[in-house]
Amino acid sequence: MRKKASEMSVRELAAYIDQSVLKPEFTEAEIRKYIQEGIDFGCRTVCINPSSLDIAQEMCKGTDTKICVVSDFPFGLSTTASKVMQAKMYCEGWDIFELDMVANYGWIRSGKWDDVREDIRAVCDECHKHNVEVKVIFETDALTLDEVKKATEVAIEAGADFVKTSTGFFTSKTDGATVEVISAMMDVAKGRCKIKGSGGIRTREHFLTLIDMGIDRMGIGFKSTPVVLDIANQKKDDAGCKETY
Numbered sequence: 001m002r003k004k005a006s007e008m009s010v011r012e013l014a015a016y017i018d019q020s021v022l023k024p025e026f027t028e029a030e031i032r033k034y035i036q037e038g039i040d041f042g043c044r045t046v047c048i049n050p051s052s053l054d055i056a057q058e059m060c061k062g063t064d065t066k067i068c069v070v071s072d073f074p075f076g077l078s079t080t081a082s083k084v085m086q087a088k089m090y091c092e093g094w095d096i097f098e099l100d101m102v103a104n105y106g107w108i109r110s111g112k113w114d115d116v117r118e119d120i121r122a123v124c125d126e127c128h129k130h131n132v133e134v135k136v137i138f139e140t141d142a143l144t145l146d147e148v149k150k151a152t153e154v155a156i157e158a159g160a161d162f163v164k165t166s167t168g169f170f171t172s173k174t175d176g177a178t179v180e181v182i183s184a185m186m187d188v189a190k191g192r193c194k195i196k197g198s199g200g201i202r203t204r205e206h207f208l209t210l211i212d213m214g215i216d217r218m219g220i221g222f223k224s225t226p227v228v229l230d231i232a233n234q235k236k237d238d239a240g241c242k243e244t245y
Helices: 010-014 028-041 050-060 080-093 105-110 113-129 145-157 179-189 204-213
Strands: 017-021 045-048 066-071 098-102 133-137 162-164 194-198 217-221
Touching (some): 017 028, 017 194, 028 050, 045 050, 066 080, 105 113, 113 133, 145 179, 179 204
Parallel strands (some): 017 045, 045 066, 066 098, 194 217
């Protein structure tokens, strides 16, 4: 049985986090700063754009923090062949732990379920050759709950390791990883794949609630990571020294 989230250490909580370092306007100095923060906090991964792969590999080497790269992000509208080519290039060229692909959510909204399934399956098949797990982003703010549920089932059939809510770049609304959406994904998945929430996780309360629900991973923006981990209040360890994250 899982420990209550409120009883977990900073390190235990950080293991749920993919620290997002995805803003397109970031300078290289900012990319390095936020990757280093993710490493220092002990995040499970830093989630980066492909152009940051060299930087991330250099910085994460020898640490407990892994590399998660996004693919066809944030719209998911490339051809399937292009998505597979991207996945192959990233998996063969760098030490990738996970790949977050964006499903074609226009196809999801159109009910083109066979196309959605084969698009996801092709990327999963390529990544799994390299022992890289795949998270499939649905952009749930664009979908109905019924579409989220059906997409979850289709992604599982296609071999997805995770289903994920959002990119953080959908501008119509920004509900992201709501309790309702995460519950819908979990109800369908029933342990057959893992669940990643992303978007809108900005408070410690929301973060802890999702952990207690049984979520597997969360994408957290670089500004929100210290908030959800309550870093400001982690003043001292048992010996009276400053906490080292």
